Amino acid sequence: MLSIQLLSLSALADTPWPERIHTALTRAGARVHGLGAAPDAVCTLVLAQADELLSWLPAQGGALGAGPLVWVGPAAAGTAWEALVAQGVSSWWPLASWPDEVAATVWLTEALAFELARWRQQQTLHRQLHQLRTQMDERKWVDRAKGLLMSTRGMAEDDAFRLLRSAAMHANLRVGEVSRSVVEASVWAEAINRSGQLRMLSQRLVKLAAQRLLGVDARRARTLQHQARLRVEDNLAHLAALPPLAQGPQALTEALACVTRAWAVLGPVLEQRPGPLTLLEADQHAEALLQAAEALTDALELHGARRSLHIVNLCGRQRMRVQRLAKDALLATLPDQLARAQALGPLLDAFEAALLELERAPLSTPDTRGLLAEARDEWLRLLRGLRTAEASEGRAALAGSSDALLGLFERLTEAYEHSLHVIMA
Known part of the structure; x- marks a missing residue:
């Protein structure tokens, strides 16, 4: 026995039609229920005027059941037909179809059979599509x-x-599902890498400005500073277009907006001629950019929901640390900035701890092990430069080692980003 939902809206509720249709459905062998009272209903009939049906349908959601929705009532006018179909109405049965109860019973029996057959065929086509x-x-x-x-x-x-x-x-997944996961993992890893680059660039820009002020390969530092500025802007634009940020949760969008605002403050200061006061002001704004980029990178790792992304974030952070070490050591040579050199201890410890973690990571390859060995050697040279930063030769060695370490950790981060461990996780 078919289970049918029958509902009459206000305009036709007080007419003989609801009772006539209810009787005809019962005689046709159907069980008739009100809206929502029959979870197993195979069809819903709504007796209504076109305009009130259009007003009523949007609020119903899934309450109408899974079967066809049949509208019973006077004909619609104008574009109402298209609107009714768009709202999910599958058929229209005019009231004139039932001049009496006998005719209504015969007509409904045949119409229901046809409607349900058509509905099943449509569902088959939908499933195939x-x-x-x-x-x-x-x-x-x-x-x-x-x-x-x-x-x-x-x-x-x-x-x-x-x-x-x-x-x-x-x-135990389809190849397409695994493939999508691989592509998405790659996108998340790229987002973390690029966001991590912004951390590094916040410190590198001030470090290069300090080199210009102190005369440490000043001409090259100016060129590199210009390139770093372009890189910040390119990374911001690229991040904004990546799916995790362009289509992701609001928390990530807001985190990227914070980074953009911080850069909007730092950028103009860096355009000024380097001087001690300007440099210290730029360093304050660079710290704000660093914190915003750090928050964005950590949020990306969290929302990426892949443990393997941690290695990309960990390695990428080392780029920032070597630039910050060099920056603070150079700034410490300015008047009244000696405390910076005395505060380098925690940063040195953090770099060493992360380097050890990378060296002990089980997912290393011959290539990454070779790069890590080079980084270890260059790290020792940077430490020697730190001890002689008061002299021009020491500052030059410090700047050179920090750039060499940056290049090594750029290659390492890219290697981890593209590793099978990350993209196949």
């Missing part, structure tokens, strides 16, 4: 994931697909 779209979507993700593995890992196309298929079998 959904399946086709899913297959096309998964093919797109597979192609993107293969391209990613080919470009970042140097894999052949067949090898990339075999890796994806093997991971899918191991995880």
Whole structure:
């Protein structure tokens, strides 16, 4: 026995039609219920005028059940037909179809059978369309994931697909699902890397300004400072377009906005001619940019919800630390800034602890181990430069080692970003 929901809206509720339709449905062998009283209802009939039905439908949500929605009432006018279909009305049965109860019973029996058959056919077509779209979507993700593995890992196309298929079998997922996860993991890792670069650039810009003021390879420092400014602006624009920030939660959007505001304050100060007071003012604003970029990077790691992203954040933070060490050591040579040199201890300890963690990380490869060994050697040279920063030779050695370390940790961070451990996690 069919279960039918029947509802009469106000305009037609006080007419003979609701009772006539209820009787006809019962005689046709259906169980008739009010709205929401029959979870197993296969069809919903609403007796109403077109305008009141259009006003009533948007507030119903999922209360109408899973079957077809049939409107019973006088004909609509103008564009109301399109609006009714857009709201989910599947059929219209005119009141003139039932001149009496006998005719109504016969007509309803046939109409319900036809409507339900048509509905089932539509649902089959919808499922087939959904399946086709899913297959096309998964093919797109597979192609993107293969391209990613080919470009970042140097894999052949067949090898990339075999890796994806093997991971899918191991995880009991479809290849398309694994492929999408690979692409999304890569995007999150890129976002963390670029956000982490902003931390580093906040310190590098002031460090290069200090080099210009102190005459430490000043001409080259000016060129590098200009490049660093362009890099900040490029990273901000790129981050804003990445899906985690362009389409992600509001917390990430707000965190990026804080970084943008901090840069808007620091940028104009850096355009001024370097001087002791200007440099110290720039350093204060750079600290605000650093804190905002740190918050954004940590938020990206948190929302990325992949433990493997931690290694990208950890390694990327080392870039900032070497630039901050060099910056503070250079600023410590300015009048009344000696306390900066005395406060370097915690920063040195943090760098050493992170370097040890990277060296002990189980996901290292021959390439990353080689880069870490180079970083360890360069780190020792930087420490020697720190001890002689009062002399021009020491400042030059410090600036050179900090740049060399930056280059090594840039390569390391990129290697971790593109590692199989991160993108296949």
